[in-house]
Amino acid sequence: MEKQSNSLVVRLVGSLVGYMRRFLFRFLSVGPIPCHVAFILDGNRRYARKWKMDDRMGYKVGFLALMRLMRCCHELGVKYITVYVFSIENFKRRPEEVQNVMELMLEKIEGLIKEEGILNQYGVRMEFVGNLKLLAEPVRIAAEKAMRLTAHHKSLVLVVAVAYTSTDEITHAAQECCQDKAAHGNQQQLVEVADVERHMYMAVAPDPDILLRTSGETRLSNFLLWQTSNSLLYSPAVLWPEVGLHHLVWAVLNFQRVQSYLHKRRNCLYLSTQ
Numbered sequence: 001m002e003k004q005s006n007s008l009v010v011r012l013v014g015s016l017v018g019y020m021r022r023f024l025f026r027f028l029s030v031g032p033i034p035c036h037v038a039f040i041l042d043g044n045r046r047y048a049r050k051w052k053m054d055d056r057m058g059y060k061v062g063f064l065a066l067m068r069l070m071r072c073c074h075e076l077g078v079k080y081i082t083v084y085v086f087s088i089e090n091f092k093r094r095p096e097e098v099q100n101v102m103e104l105m106l107e108k109i110e111g112l113i114k115e116e117g118i119l120n121q122y123g124v125r126m127e128f129v130g131n132l133k134l135l136a137e138p139v140r141i142a143a144e145k146a147m148r149l150t151a152h153h154k155s156l157v158l159v160v161a162v163a164y165t166s167t168d169e170i171t172h173a174a175q176e177c178c179q180d181k182a183a184h185g186n187q188q189q190l191v192e193v194a195d196v197e198r199h200m201y202m203a204v205a206p207d208p209d210i211l212l213r214t215s216g217e218t219r220l221s222n223f224l225l226w227q228t229s230n231s232l233l234y235s236p237a238v239l240w241p242e243v244g245l246h247h248l249v250w251a252v253l254n255f256q257r258v259q260s261y262l263h264k265r266r267n268c269l270y271l272s273t274q
């Protein structure tokens with residue numbers, strides 16, 4: 001009896017929180033909603049050490065934080081989210097650390113693509129970007145399967161950057177441009193910005209409106225260098241597993257403030273040229 005009434009209270013509190021969140025999002029939707037939010041998931045191991053847990057547990061809690069934010073982004077109407085999960089530099093970590101992340105990724109990808117998983121529930125398309133050849137084979141195969149199975153989903157795109165660095169992406173795109181031109185006998189023709197952009201791994205998404213990096217770090221760490229020249233950068237001083245709805249709301253409010261300032265400035269420039 002006591003158990004039943006406890007679960008009723010939990011359900012009631014859950015639906016009240018959901019109701020308040022939707023109300024908050026309605027209020028935010030009066031202004032422009034970012035189309036693309038990118039995240040650098042910084043501080044998972046520090047979180048694990050802070051709470052005296054195994055590093056793997058830190059990544060698991062980090063994954064739950066990602067799912068929480070993805071749900072919020074979906075409700076808010078964001079169309080793309082990109083997460084920097086593993087850089088090419090990260091392969092230089094101790095082999096057991098690399099293996100921990102690869103095993104977790106495999107486990108999570110397999111969980112996500114299940115029939116009843118969140119990707120089907122919310123209509124999320126998954127894209128993996130980076131030098132995927134560097135991934136352990138089972139992870140690469142699972143990533144390709146996830147992209148294939150979710151290719152028809154239209155509600156939200158979850159872009160996962162693995163074995164990724166921006167400098168590798170730009171070099172790879174430049175090489176492909178040159179090969180393309182050579183194959184079409186166009187060696188004399190100059191490479192244009194649009195040619196490079198077409199060959200970027202990130203051609204699957206528009207440039208991010210917001211880049212949120214946790215743990216108070218303000219470095220880009222070789223992430224989306226080409227794509228973030230106009231993005232709003234926000235770096236709350238919390239570890240990734242501690243990130244929450246209020247950080248997303250604060251980032252969106254700041255994005256809206258900058259948008260309205262840019263809009264006013266454009267109007268001024270327009271009027272002064274009349």
Ligand SMILES: CC(C)=CCC/C(C)=C/CC/C(C)=C/COP(=O)(O)OP(=O)(O)O
Binds near residue numbers: 101105109
């Ligand atoms: C399928 C899918 C999207 C899986 C994602 C799973 C996930 C949360 C991976 C985190 C990986 C990672 C290396 C984060 C950085 O923390 P860190 O190790 O650099 O921590 P630190 O900053 O405290 O050192």
